[in-house]
Amino acid sequence: MxxxxxxxxxxxxxxxxxxxxxxxxxxxxxxxxxxxxxxxxxxxxxxxxxxxxxxxxxxxxxxxxxxxxxxxxxxxxxxxxPLLPVDRVAKAQVRALAYDLACELQPVTNLRVLQYLTGTLNCSDEQKVGWIHHWVSKSFNAFEQRLADYAGDYCFGNSVTLADICLLPQVYNAQRFNVPLEDYPNLQRVHSNLLKLDAxxxxxxxxxxxxx
Ligand SMILES: N[C@@H](CCC(=O)N[C@@H](CS)C(=O)NCC(=O)O)C(=O)O
Missing domain, CATH: 3.40.30.10 (Glutaredoxin)
Known part of the structure; x- marks a missing residue:
């Protein structure tokens, strides 16, 4: 490949x-x-x-x-x-967690969107960072509540799923732009469990x- x-x-x-x-x-x-x-x-x-x-x-x-x-x-x-559960309800729930991050959050913080903000709309770097903080916080607030319902060691129970694969890059991005994460204890716990894995x-x- x-x-x-x-x-x-x-x-x-x-x-x-x-x-x-x-x-x-x-x-x-x-x-x-x-x-x-x-x-x-x-x-x-x-x-x-x-x-x-x-x-x-x-x-x-x-x-x-x-x-x-x-x-x-x-x-x-x-x-x-498997990265998706077999049970059809669980599979839909894992996909929903994944889409919350990959379809709702990531696109509004993508490079070309940020370039449009600063290049075409003349936003300052400070406004760009404010935009990122706003959307990450909004998304992580909701995600934290969902983790309270679903998480075990990982986002959905105790096996790594597609939801964890979507979480790691968004936490990386949040840390890159210094978004505070203290309000998200479940998210931080899952993230630190994931970092222990060789993959x-x-x-x-x-x-x-x-x-x-
Ligand atoms: N939904 C797409 C998103 C792809 C995407 O947004 N890629 C970004 C990097 S994460 C990119 O290539 N950005 C280049 C640009 O904005 O010009 C996927 O999951 O593959």
Whole structure:
């Protein structure tokens, strides 16, 4: 398999986690999202992914974008250590937790949205950081309450699921922008349990070859 991604991209981090939990070997192709205006906009990368977003996964003649679709594909190809429960209610609940972070929070803090705020709407850096704090806090407040209902060692009971894969990058991003996390004890506990896992250590942004 081949993964096109960026060390600090949360969606790439999600796919790296999926690959690490499934113990899949892959070749990594870094796509620098900032250098020279962003390699995701280059003609070569647009041929691979017209959305101009990372990640893209290549598996033989299969080409996939969208991190959650990629992770579900991996989960079906490699069913050992499933990332989604079998029970249909539990599966829907795990997906809902994952989507709360990957579909509601991550998109409003994505690079191109932040670039539009500062570049087109002339927001200051301080306003940009205020935007990030606002959306992260709103999302984590709700997520904390959901964890009170669902969490064990991890977001949903005591097995790692797609929800944990979505949580790790959002906590990384929150810490990067100094969002206070004291009000989220369940989230912090789950996060520190996750950091103890080898697969998570392998996938961390700072452990990638393109990390700066
Ligand atoms: N929903 C997509 C999100 C992909 C996405 O937003 N990727 C970001 C990095 S996390 C990106 O490539 N940003 C480049 C840009 O904004 O120009 C997924 O889960 O794969």
């Amino acid at each position: 081949e993964l096109y991604g960026y060390w600090r991209s949360s969606a790439s981090f999600r796919v790296r986690l999926g690959l690490a939990f499934k113990q899949c070997d892959y070749t990594y192709h870094p796509v620098h999202l900032v250098k020279d205006g962003g390699e995701q906009h280059s003609e070569a990368y647009r041929k691979l992914n017209p959305s101009e977003l990372v990640p893209t996964l290549i598996d033989g003649d299969v080409k996939l974008n969208q991190s959650l679709a990629i992770i579900e594909y991996l989960d079906e190809c490699y069913p050992e250590n 998570v250590q392998q996938a961390l942004p700072e452990n990638q070859p393109d990390a700066q």
